[in-house]
Amino acid sequence: MGIVLATLVVVSLAALLGGALGLAAVIFRVEGDPLVERIDAILPQTQCGQCGFPGCKAYASAIAEGRAEINLCPPGGEAGVRALADLLGREFKPLAGDGADKPKTIAHIDEQQCIGCTLCIQACPVDAIAGAAKQLHAVVPQLCTGCELCMSPCPVECIHMQAVPAARPWPYPVFALKQENA
């Protein structure tokens, strides 16, 4: 009798919890691929295409599906590769290409020369250029990611990249510790 009751309790508990788990999976279903989202959260969103993919999200998908290495994003720099390696449990690799971290730049349009052709607006992946046909165009500096995609379409070559004045954060303290037995 006892054993029947015990079995019954356990079986019904299992059924109940299993059902709850199934329900939870339905209710709390995550939209999209969470791995892609997490990789995309690490990428710098410069949207420059230097990785060979049309934008950061596409590169994130490629990494998630194992179609791409993790060291292809120059704007993310070494720190970016490291973060990706940590997230994915892969080996750290130096950046592909010449591998140097570049200082951040933003685009600037020379007002004297711009003919208002709107080609740069169409090229900018993050809508950082304001202007209309036949009017002076201007880069909104806060929005520009420095991807350089607007430079080559410009027929009068009036877009130049300018260095952003370097922020000078407080440095990590470096000093020699006193030797215990000195």
Next chain:
Amino acid sequence: MQPAPYSFPGGIHPETHKALTREAAIAPAPLPAQLFVPLQEKGRAPGRIVVRAGERVLKGQKLAEPADALGAAMHAPTSGEVRAIAPHPLAQADGGEGLCAHIVPDGKEEWTPHAPFDLQSATHEAALRHLRDSGIVGLGGAAFPSHIKLGDGHQIHTLVLNGAECEPWITCDERLMREQATAILRGAQILAQLAGAAEIRVGIEDNKPEALAAMEVASAGQANVQVFSVPTRYPAGGEKQLIESLTGIRIPAGRYGPQYGVQCFNVGTAHAVARAIDHGEPLISRVVTLTGAVRRPANVEALIGTPIADLLALAEPENNVTRTLLGGPMMGVALPNLAAPLPKHGNCLIAASDALFPPRPAPSPCIRCTACAQACPQRLQPFELYWFAHARAFDKLARYRLFDCIECGACAWVCPANLPLVDYYRFAKDAIRTQERERRAADSARERFEWRSFRLAREKEEKAARLKARAAETLSQMNNEGAPPDAGSADKQALIAAAVARAAAQKAAAETPPPPTEEPPQP
């Protein structure tokens, strides 16, 4: 005068070194040969500049409007010519540059027209706007615009007037209280009126008996003012520390005084407010203590924008000076470039020599003695903050309330291991702020990129749909006109034929003058 009714935890008792300058009466500094007036306050966006290079400006004339809600105006400290508006080194530890107005004084000290502000008939907004337009910011060190402290909508019951001046070496507030007590209290009354505060509590460290007496005498007959003497213990003049000492209100982590009905102003700020209201004078000068390894320690009233090197020269530094500190030895910063101009928050310049400020001995590892935690006036655990900042474990630092640290340096002062604790906190705060900023920028770029991709896709779809609709329309028109639909590519051919016909019709229309579309109006 009465002793402060409450107290705050922690704190330290460093040698004050105030004797050097506390008897040095405030003297006006001579007019410098050139001025570099910073057009922005510490760490904020530059204002909207309203003068041009080559223009002649008058003393007190506005140079820049505040850039945003967090700004205050900047003014010409004397009459002269604006030579340039260009980047110039600022008085900061990082030696960074900022936009400054380079002014060459003409020596005439010719004032721009200005008049007392009629406080009684003005609205609250107008009064705050006047303070903003007069460039009034906190002179105690944070340089926070005063009109914002008065207009944040909180009900204030007590105004705390900060005359504690707890940092060693500095005596500019002490001198001001001894010489200008009446004007300071006048400013405090204006601030109290604007804040709606019923009560003013003045806090002064008990190592300044003359200042206490002067403020006591000046406040006689002002029933809403009480002067308290605060035991000398660094950092008694920290905002939260002084509020706790005078009112017993302990402001929790991440909160500010106004949320508890208290607002705190420095005595120098109150003095500047009195000048701005009663005389209509903007903030163009301040009292600076010149001290350290110098032959002539002094307190001078200097124009904002005076090069630091010029000010220091007045005090005649000794030959063994190795660096110059702006602010006190605890919270001040070493200046890499003495061409930098005096900022509004510049209360003290210390010529530091190795004899007066022996180099810090080499640090050794933390022994977890907790001396730092006992000294921390903010009730933090500095050794934990140090540990996580050292390991760059930024996510942990929030839990240990890194951003509650006021960088007072009490922990580093007591640390037997000589660890440069505050340097670690500053590093971690900057790194976290940078991370935050980059994350926000990336999020915004991602959003805009996705919106643009969506928009392009939609436009493409719409275009395709439009073309399809037009094709269908033409086709059905031709069907109605009775063109026989052929088999196979009949649709397409019909379309092409129709297009050719349309083009021919257009051409014909262009050759003959268009018929009038409307009857001319009858007279």
